[in-house]
Amino acid sequence: MNPAPKVIPPLDAKAEPTPASPEAEDFYREAISQLVASAIPFMLAGTYAVSAYTGIRRQTKDIDIFCRAGDYPRILSHFKKLGYRISIEDDRWLGKVFKGRSFFDVVFASSNGMPIDDGWFEHARQTLVFGTPVLVVGPTELVWSKCFIQTRYRYDGADVAHVVLKAHDQIDWRRLLGYFGGHWEVLLSHIVNFRWIYPSERNAIPDWLLDELLERLAAQRRQPPPATKICRGRAVSRTDYKVDVQEWGFQEVDRNSHRNGLASSEPDSDG
Numbered sequence: 001m002n003p004a005p006k007v008i009p010p011l012d013a014k015a016e017p018t019p020a021s022p023e024a025e026d027f028y029r030e031a032i033s034q035l036v037a038s039a040i041p042f043m044l045a046g047t048y049a050v051s052a053y054t055g056i057r058r059q060t061k062d063i064d065i066f067c068r069a070g071d072y073p074r075i076l077s078h079f080k081k082l083g084y085r086i087s088i089e090d091d092r093w094l095g096k097v098f099k100g101r102s103f104f105d106v107v108f109a110s111s112n113g114m115p116i117d118d119g120w121f122e123h124a125r126q127t128l129v130f131g132t133p134v135l136v137v138g139p140t141e142l143v144w145s146k147c148f149i150q151t152r153y154r155y156d157g158a159d160v161a162h163v164v165l166k167a168h169d170q171i172d173w174r175r176l177l178g179y180f181g182g183h184w185e186v187l188l189s190h191i192v193n194f195r196w197i198y199p200s201e202r203n204a205i206p207d208w209l210l211d212e213l214l215e216r217l218a219a220q221r222r223q224p225p226p227a228t229k230i231c232r233g234r235a236v237s238r239t240d241y242k243v244d245v246q247e248w249g250f251q252e253v254d255r256n257s258h259r260n261g262l263a264s265s266e267p268d269s270d271g
Contacts, residue, residue: 005121005135008052010128017047017060027102028063029130031079035065036132038078042067043124043135045107045142050159052127052136053167063104066116066137072108110145114179123172139167144179147186150236161194168204177209183235188213 019025035042043049046064050056067075076086076095085098093109109115123138137145143163149156164171180187191210195202231250233241244250 005124005126008125008127008136012055016129017051017058020059020061021102023100024061024102027099028104030099031063031065031097031104032130032132032134034079034082035075036134038075040067040071040074040078041121041135042071042075043120043137044129045137045145046105048129049136049142050163052125053139053142053170054162055166056162062102064107065104066107066110066120068117068121069108069115072106075106110141114144123175139163139170140172140176140179143171143190144176147180147190148236152237152240157190157193160190161197164190164194164204165198165201173206173209177212183232184213184216188217 019028032044043066044052044063045066046062047058047060048063051058065075072095076088076097079097080086086095087098088095093107095106095108096103097106107116120137120141121135123141124135125138126133127136128134143160146156146159146163177184177187191205191213194205198204229250230253231241231244231248232253233244234252241252245252
């Protein structure tokens with residue numbers, strides 16, 4: 001049996017995200033109510049999760065619903081029966097539910113390609129959204145899911161920095177390091193970015209973690225460069241780094257390897 005979710009304080013009304021319109025807010029309320037009624041396990045991510053941990057208030061044009069891969073068809077079918085329009089944007093990670101111009105994303109693999117499994121639910125937190133108790137993605141998984149969102153038009157580095165600033169004591173840093181696997185340099189880049197943004201808060205990052213990453217970097221520098229021309233940029237933006245693969249002779253990392261942190265398409269939500 002999974003442990004009961006940890007409880008975090010309800011979102012302050014002054015810090016809750018602002019839907020783009022009254023119609024969108026009504027839709028979000030309906031959607032969350034219907035999701036709870038369906039009894040299909042889900043978590044909120046995106047802007048609502050960031051607000052839960054940081055108190056930041058900003059406008060959002062959608063909501064991000066995270067679920068297990070096996071549950072996403074059930075969620076889409078549930079809303080289709082209720083008369084909502086649905087679409088499958090990418091069968092590898094993303095579906096959508098629409099009402100007029102409002103929509104929410106049904107995400108079953110994070111934007112970096114890692115499947116959402118039972119572990120995500122074990123580490124989820126609980127809060128109130130529109131007065132309804134719901135699960136939100138845990139701070140460790142939230143940081144992990146946002147570190148690879150780095151496109152020409154969207155970069156979630158500020159979300160990563162803010163969650164680390166406000167919830168660093170709730171992040172399981174060893175589990176986070178494990179998520180990155182061979183892509184630890186992405187984590188190092190965000191840590192260096194955080195230290196530059198908040199020089200007075202550098203101690204928020206555990207010393208052992210920075211030491212470990214710098215030791216890996218030092219060991220890597222002593223090795224010869226790879227013989228194969230590889231561009232990992234496609235892990236963060238398949239569009240922005242298309243030229244590297246199509247014209248400049250670089251190969252990309254296996255798109256089907258979840259541990260390699262690759263997304264099959266660009267994330268398009270505000271979450």
